[in-house]
Amino acid sequence: MTILRIALPIPKRQLFDYSYQGPPPKLGVRVQVPFGPRTMIGLLWEIADSSQWPEDKLKAVIQVLDEQPVFNATQIKLCNWLATYYKHPLGDAIQTALPVALRKGGSNEPKIIHYWALTDKGQQTDISELSRAPKQQACLTQLKVAALEKSSANRDFGAATLKALLTKELVQSKEYTMADREPWTQQIQISDKPQANTQQALAISCIEASIGKFACFLLEGITGSGKTEVYLQAIESVLLRGQQVLILVPEIGLTPQTVFRFKHRFGIEVGVLHSALTDNERLQVWQQSAAGQLGLIIGTRSAIFTPMLNPGLLIVDEEHDASYKQQDGLRYHARDLAVMRAHTENIPLVLGTATPALETLNNALTGKYHHLHLPLRAGNAVVAKQQVFDIRQQPLEFGLAKGMLERIALHLKQGSQVMLFINRRGYAPALMCHTCGHVEQCHSCNKPFTLHKSLYKLQCHHCGAAKPIPKACNNCQSSEISSQGVGTEQLEQGLVEYFPDYASVRIDSDTTRGKNKLDTMLNKINNNEYQILIGTQILSKGHHFPNVTLVVIMDVDGALFSADYRAAEHLAQLITQLAGRAGRAEKPGEMWLQTHDPAHPLLQDLINNGYGHFARYALLERQQANLPPYTYQALFKAQALSARDAHEFLQQIADLFNHEAGLACLGPIPALMEKRQGQYRMQLLLQSQHRSSLQQAINRHINQIENLGLGHKVRWALDIDPQDFS
Numbered sequence: 059m060t061i062l063r064i065a066l067p068i069p070k071r072q073l074f075d076y077s078y079q080g081p082p083p084k085l086g087v088r089v090q091v092p093f094g095p096r097t098m099i100g101l102l103w104e105i106a107d108s109s110q111w112p113e114d115k116l117k118a119v120i121q122v123l124d125e126q127p128v129f130n131a132t133q134i135k136l137c138n139w140l141a142t143y144y145k146h147p148l149g150d151a152i153q154t155a156l157p158v159a160l161r162k163g164g165s166n167e168p169k170i171i172h173y174w175a176l177t178d179k180g181q182q183t184d185i186s187e188l189s190r191a192p193k194q195q196a197c198l199t200q201l202k203v204a205a206l207e208k209s210s211a212n213r214d215f216g217a218a219t220l221k222a223l224l225t226k227e228l229v230q231s232k233e234y235t236m237a238d239r240e241p242w243t244q245q246i247q248i249s250d251k252p253q254a255n256t257q258q259a260l261a262i263s264c265i266e267a268s269i270g271k272f273a274c275f276l277l278e279g280i281t282g283s284g285k286t287e288v289y290l291q292a293i294e295s296v297l298l299r300g301q302q303v304l305i306l307v308p309e310i311g312l313t314p315q316t317v318f319r320f321k322h323r324f325g326i327e328v329g330v331l332h333s334a335l336t337d338n339e340r341l342q343v344w345q346q347s348a349a350g351q352l353g354l355i356i357g358t359r360s361a362i363f364t365p366m367l368n369p370g371l372l373i374v375d376e377e378h379d380a381s382y383k384q385q386d387g388l389r390y391h392a393r394d395l396a397v398m399r400a401h402t403e404n405i406p407l408v409l410g411t412a413t414p415a416l417e418t419l420n421n422a423l424t425g426k427y428h429h430l431h432l433p434l435r436a437g438n439a440v441v442a443k444q445q446v447f448d449i450r451q452q453p454l455e456f457g458l459a460k461g462m463l464e465r466i467a468l469h470l471k472q473g474s475q476v477m478l479f480i481n482r483r484g485y486a487p488a489l490m491c492h493t494c495g496h497v498e499q500c501h502s503c504n505k506p507f508t509l510h511k512s513l514y515k516l517q518c519h520h521c522g523a524a525k526p527i528p529k530a531c532n533n534c535q536s537s538e539i540s541s542q543g544v545g546t547e548q549l550e551q552g553l554v555e556y557f558p559d560y561a562s563v564r565i566d567s568d569t570t571r572g573k574n575k576l577d578t579m580l581n582k583i584n585n586n587e588y589q590i591l592i593g594t595q596i597l598s599k600g601h602h603f604p605n606v607t608l609v610v611i612m613d614v615d616g617a618l619f620s621a622d623y624r625a626a627e628h629l630a631q632l633i634t635q636l637a638g639r640a641g642r643a644e645k646p647g648e649m650w651l652q653t654h655d656p657a658h659p660l661l662q663d664l665i666n667n668g669y670g671h672f673a674r675y676a677l678l679e680r681q682q683a684n685l686p687p688y689t690y691q692a693l694f695k696a697q698a699l700s701a702r703d704a705h706e707f708l709q710q711i712a713d714l715f716n717h718e719a720g721l722a723c724l725g726p727i728p729a730l731m732e733k734r735q736g737q738y739r740m741q742l743l744l745q746s747q748h749r750s751s752l753q754q755a756i757n758r759h760i761n762q763i764e765n766l767g768l769g770h771k772v773r774w775a776l777d778i779d780p781q782d783f784s
């Protein structure tokens with residue numbers, strides 16, 4: 059009898075033994091097994107000839123679902139690493155990595171794929187003849203490069219568009235099985251490309267020199283400096299060797315235009331993975347990539363799990379982007395996983411950005427990563443001029459100073475667009491005096507207190523000290539003290555009344571939810587249908603706004619005085635990204651930062667010396683404050699209907715770790731947002747100088763934590779390398 063050790067999709071940190079008759083299947087195949095009263099699908103992880111359980115107690119495998127493993131050796135390694143590093147149950151880690159269609163037990167046999175392809179007539183048609191039907195024209199433009207998978211083409215261009223093209227006999231429906239398609243290696247056709255400038259050429263040759271071995275590159279270059287062109291030319295070398303390339307982009311940056319730029323350069327089909335795909339579409343890309351039948355795969359965070367038969371290069375674009383960190387379930391960071399994967403597969407990894415995360419920058423500065431710079435602008439991009447606007451003692455209307463409103467009016471009159479940016483997400487409210495700009499600080503830590511309105515107190519998130527909310531400013535006695543920030547809705551309403559002649563649009567995660575909504579909105583903006591743009595984070599990602607000549611950041615102070623030590627870094631990234639995306643050569647933009655502290659050193663450094671300088675200074679601050687990337691953190695989060703339960707649960711965990719040498723344990727304290735949806739939220743932060751001590755300490759206690767009695771009253775999670783303290 060053989061013992062199959064199965065990873066099951068349940069939150070238990072163990073494998074489960076089942077008996078099996080017959081020749082052992084391959085590791086990484088799916089098996090169906092009985093579990094309690096139900097059956098489950100798990101993955102065969104180990105094979106053994108004995109079990110710690112008596113043989114007659116073992117249940118038998120019901121059936122083996124695959125002949126060939128659904129995971130290759132790399133993916134098995136990655137899942138093991140995920141489980142070990144993030145202290146996450148293996149079976150659950152595997153679920154995260156596996157396409158939903160396979161989790162549900164669907165067949166892993168490749169299906170027939172349905173395509174739209176051009177007819178001979180379509181091939182010969184001049185695209186400009188279709189200028190009166192822009193959707194058909196756009197679709198035909200794409201089809202000239204490569205055939206399109208049917209359901210995704212229908213989604214991107216609309217089924218009606220394709221029907222119209224079919225009626226005109228410009229397109230035809232085609233089907234292939236994966237095996238009988240012409241390999242992409244024979245389809246590659248490199249279209250015209252610019253001559254790389256000196257810095258680009260240097261970067262490209264460094265990356266090329268690493269093909270076939272592990273290396274990490276930070277490609278640091280301002281927006282429009284030609285990073286994508288560097289990717290394209292490096293990718294070309296890899297593709298021409300017959301090797302595959304996987305590119306990660308932030309969710310919001312994955313537009314049909316982005317994909318087209320890659321497709322167009324190489325003339326091959328591109329596998330696209332994003333959240334709007336159906337389970338079967340996702341599986342199709344996964345299967346084709348695993349079989350080596352796609353040369354290029356572009357996707358968002360979870361695309362990092364896509365198997366490749368013949369991997370050659372990994373790219374993470376906008377590597378600083380927060381969307382690469384999963385914030386629930388298995389809290390992995392796709393950028394860190396990309397490093398692991400490149401190492402495992404022995405291939406180079408390029409991390410590109412205008413605003414590197416401090417972790418990444420530190421790795422580049424210490425020589426762990428190769429640092430490639432693109433200091434010059436390629437093409438005709440411009441950067442908006444950044445200035446501070448002192449709002450102390452100024453009457454504010456819906457968060458805007460009078461002088462700011464006057465500037466907005468001026469730009470609108472000139473026919474330009476203005477953009478107002480609210481920067482709130484995840485930032486802890488500090489208590490600030492509007493008269494003198496004073497911020498209530500903890501005396502032991504010299505860090506701002508965080509305002510917890512529902513607890514009627516101020517609390518320091520660095521030492522835990524708390525005190526009641528004062529009634530007047532401790533510096534000037536003014537009673538005009540308040541937490542920072544106005545909401546987007548309040549701002550929009552105010553602006554609509556103040557500027558009735560101009561159309562405004564709000565762009566945040568609420569208004570852009572839904573199919574193609576953001577795309578439609580962006581098109582309308584670029585057609586000048588809106589003049590006043592109000593938004594959050596989304597605006598800083600991947601989109602250019604050539605008609606915007608004025609950008610106002612409403613509330614810089616919230617981030618400067620936040621208890622979240624990453625807030626200033628994120629603010630600087632956002633300001634820099636926005637400045638690089640507004641205006642154009644003939645019509646450069648200006649950017650104003652409203653603040654109560656115009657002399658703030660980080661702010662001054664950023665606007666005078668740029669992100670690169672700011673980031674090095676911020677790293678120095680982190681080092682002096684003993685914060686990441688110079689220390690390592692793990693965050694226990696707990697929430698419960700009763701604040702006491704959540705607190706007590708974390709206190710029991712704290713008691714386990716308090717005796718550990720070389721480990722600092724802060725808390726339990728309330729989360730920055732202490733109450734959400736009726737649940738009280740508490741946190742306990744562990745920190746160490748050494749990653750390994752932190753890891754080992756958690757290993758020693760995790761089973762005990764899992765079995766704490768209060769665990770059934772409290773929802774808890776462990777976040778390794780936490781990014782978000784809200």
Ligand code: ADP
Nearest residue numbers: 252253254255281282283284285286287436437
């Ligand atoms: P980034 O990705 O850094 O924002 P891109 O690669 O998109 O920059 O380049 C910005 C613009 O400059 C694009 O229109 C691109 O085609 C153009 N460009 C890039 N490199 C060159 C070059 N070496 N010569 C001329 N134009 C270039």
Ligand code: ZN
Nearest residue numbers: 500503518521
């Ligand atoms: Zn303190």
Ligand code: ZN
Nearest residue numbers: 491494531534
């Ligand atoms: Zn004051």
